[in-house]
Amino acid sequence: MSTKATFYHAGCPVCVAAEKNVALSLDPARYEVEIVDLGKDKARIPEARDAGVKSVPALVLEGQAFHINFGADLAAL
Amino acid sequence: MSTKATFYHAGCPVCVAAEKNVALSLDPARYEVEIVDLGKDKARIPEARDAGVKSVPALVLEGQAFHINFGADLAAL
Numbered sequence: 545m546s547t548k549a550t551f552y553h554a555g556c557p558v559c560v561a562a563e564k565n566v567a568l569s570l571d572p573a574r575y576e577v578e579i580v581d582l583g584k585d586k587a588r589i590p591e592a593r594d595a596g597v598k599s600v601p602a603l604v605l606e607g608q609a610f611h612i613n614f615g616a617d618l619a620a621l
Numbered sequence: 622m623s624t625k626a627t628f629y630h631a632g633c634p635v636c637v638a639a640e641k642n643v644a645l646s647l648d649p650a651r652y653e654v655e656i657v658d659l660g661k662d663k664a665r666i667p668e669a670r671d672a673g674v675k676s677v678p679a680l681v682l683e684g685q686a687f688h689i690n691f692g693a694d695l696a697a698l
Contacts, residue, residue: 566680569626569682572648573648574646575646610642610643612689614688
């Protein structure tokens, strides 16, 4: 069974490293990873905020937000 | 080819969630994940610090430290 995972970023260097090393390293047998660039797709900022995302890069897995290092505050996007 | 990934934690609730949802969700075909409890295994704190870990939980992948949310400062362990 594949679970949806959403990785929110804003194109920053910290985000790119987290995407390459963490988000894209999740087990493909268990997770279907969607990558969302909130810098370009601002319409999805409220959805990210509702999921508990406070800064990017962040990964939402099983309804929980995991902030990975710190790239930018959601309020700055 | 399996790459080593090290997940450092200190038994805190934030750490447990990150271990379950992020560290143990990495692709087993690509990563061999070692879980290190720095609260119990203080001898490994210098190694974690050298890898760039500043707080736990943190995941070290390909020589880069990724801090996942915030449980405890390394200096507090």
